[in-house]
Amino acid sequence: MGQTIANSMKENQKEMQKEMQKKQLEMLLKQRQTQLAIQFASGKEFFHWFASFYTIIFPLCIIGALKKKNPLPLIPLVPLGFVCGYQYDMYYGNKMERIKKEAERLIDQEPQLFYFPKNAHIVSQEEYQEILGININKK
Template sequence: MGQSISNSMKENQKEMQKEMQKKQLELILKQRQTQLAIQFASGKEFFHWYASFYCLIFPFCVIGAIKKKVHFDIIQNPLPVVVLVPLGFVCAYQYDMFYGDKMKRIKLEAERLIEQESQLFYFPKNAKIVSQEEYESILEIKKIGN
């Protein structure tokens, strides 16, 4: 009788631990999702401000080049128009990141790195945080070539 009570208590403890782990994982995933959503929303907001700045500065640079009688002759004074090139790249990058498919490409590359080049993420040998073997067992890393 006492043995069966002890066994049922152990089973209850195991079930409670599984439930707690499940809830902790759920909280961690929700927190991660919230952090990513905030970062993504912040990036979109930055893009709106940056694109507004670019749209504002573009005509001024063109007008400045015309008033200096450059007439887009890059040899004489390219500065008013050349400034637009790097600003355009940054604007295009931001657009691709938040409205294009750049996040998907980044996610695919991250998945590839984790799967094929997991050694990049190992701790240094003298870090004394966790050994390479423990790290691999925690993350269930499959060794390539074995």
């Protein structure tokens, strides 16, 4: 009888640990989701401000170039246009999907990029590979 109680307690303890780990993971994922959502919303807000600035500066540069009869005032439009286009692609296009796919490819095909330096004394490359389940011979 004492043995069955001990086994039952061990099973209950394991179940409690699994449930606690599940809740911790859930909290971690919700926190990550919230942080990403805040960063993404902040980026969208910045894009709106930057696009407004670009919308104002664009005609002013053109008017300046026409009045001076010199294309020099148009030069700022090129880099500003690239920045505006990049931000639009990031927040309203599919840039995030492309970034995620590239990150997945790097993790799968080039895991050595993420090893700690040898003198970091945090974890060895072998331990890192074991923890993440990386096949050493995989290439």
